Amino acid sequence: MTTSTVPTTAALSLADDALVLSHRLGEWIGHAPVLEEEVALANIALDLLGQARFLYSMVGDEDELAYLREERAFRNVQLVEQPNGDFATTIARQLFFSCYQGLLYGELASTDGELAALAARAVKEVAYHQDHAVQWTLRLGDGTPESRIRMQRALDSLWRYSGELFAPVEGLPVEPAALRERWLETVTTVIRQATLTVPDGSDHTPWAAGAGRQGIHTEPFGRMLAEMQHLHRTHPGASW
Amino acid sequence: MVTTVLEEELRRIAGSVPDPELPVLTLDELGVLRGVRVTGPGRVEVELTPTYTGCPAVEAMAADITERLREQGMAEVSVRTVLSPPWSSDAISAEGRRKLAEFGIAPPRPTSAGGPVPLTLSVRCPHCGSLDTTLLSRFSSTACKALRRCEACGEPFDHFKEF
Structure with missing residues (x-):
């Protein structure tokens, strides 16, 4: 495997998305509403962690990249770093992200190079993540009055982070902007089927200039990173 | 690619290693063993494909394969993870x-x-x-x-x- 053929920024962007979301989902362990969901979220987190590890290894040392970079060096979209919130918030984040990641990997799989091989492998995993998010969106949206309110609130509150998914990524052989229409179509269908309303607010935050792909992150990310990195930084070079 | 008798034998041995998570299956039956190539005297390279990218069993599989092939006198065993073509459950x-x-x-x-x-x-x-x-x-x-x-x-x- 040669590192020269892999576009570094593109690999890091995809890896950071996967790692950060994996960490967020891992935070549910010990806290999920039911045991089956705890296992499901942990399994999804594990898939994402596996993707991140492959991607990091293509461009450098995975531990250094995950544990020793500062916040500004991370290229993940702001959506994935948003706190878990209630279960509906986590599901809304999963819905927006897995629909995007499925489309992205689907396109990437038919390009050339190392990223394509990873995408071809991972696209099947993401299909299960997407299915999981869709089924829960339907169940919560078309569920009890309480779950319905919460699901709508979650969609509304995360909508402003959805536009960033389609920002260009340097070196990526796929144009994310070209996925937007299909993403919107999929998400709209699910939201309507869940008897909910597609958010009508802006899909960008007012302070999003540059945003995650340029290393600009939201406040909760710093705290997440501190927790994720502190063990490695406290014991440099330690191993099992 | 020409496969030698030694490679075939090493492949059979590597393939008979049980899956660490589903020990009723061998790696061969699971379909994750992609190739075994002798690259020099006592040197062998094994290609393994993960079922899922995050499958934690891959490291244990690599360690088990290395151990079994060392017992066969292969001093240097390297196990590479390959992604392409992706594993499918049809490979079982x-x-x-x-x-x-x-x-x-x-x-x-x-x-x-x-x-x-x-x-x-x-x-x-x-x-x-x-x-x-x-x-x-x-x-x-x-x-x-x-x-x-x-x-x-x-x-x-x-x-x-x-x-």
Whole structure:
């Protein structure tokens, strides 16, 4: 495997998305509403962690990249770093992200190079993540009055982070902007089927200039990173 | 590529290593062993493909293969993880499927090549053989399995997902 053929920024962007979301989902362990969901979220987190590890290894040392970079060096979209919130918030984040990641990997799989091989492998995993998010969106949206309110609130509150998914990524052989229409179509269908309303607010935050792909992150990310990195930084070079 | 007698023998040995998470299956039956190449005296390179990118068993598989091949006098064993072409549950052999069912895990149904996962055929209960089974969770004890329940005998069981 040669590192020269892999576009570094593109690999890091995809890896950071996967790692950060994996960490967020891992935070549910010990806290999920039911045991089956705890296992499901942990399994999804594990898939994402596996993707991140492959991607990091293509461009450098995975531990250094995950544990020793500062916040500004991370290229993940702001959506994935948003706190878990209630279960509906986590599901809304999963819905927006897995629909995007499925489309992205689907396109990437038919390009050339190392990223394509990873995408071809991972696209099947993401299909299960997407299915999981869709089924829960339907169940919560078309569920009890309480779950319905919460699901709508979650969609509304995360909508402003959805536009960033389609920002260009340097070196990526796929144009994310070209996925937007299909993403919107999929998400709209699910939201309507869940008897909910597609958010009508802006899909960008007012302070999003540059945003995650340029290393600009939201406040909760710093705290997440501190927790994720502190063990490695406290014991440099330690191993099992 | 020409395969030598030694390579065939080493492949057979590497392939007979049990899967660390599903010890009823060998790596060969699981279909994750991609190639064994002798690159010099006492040097061998093994290619392994992960079932899922995050499969934590890969490291244990690599360690087990290394140990078994060292016992065969191969001083330098390197195990490489390859992604392409991606592993599919179709790669599980007929014998592997039979063993899974015997172990209480419903084997994966055939996937249509490249197409969406077919969900029309029901999954048979590995305990009583009934087709009246219900999905409880898409994710079970490992990422590659789903959790189902048999409505006939009442037993929950794992189903190796189509992938």
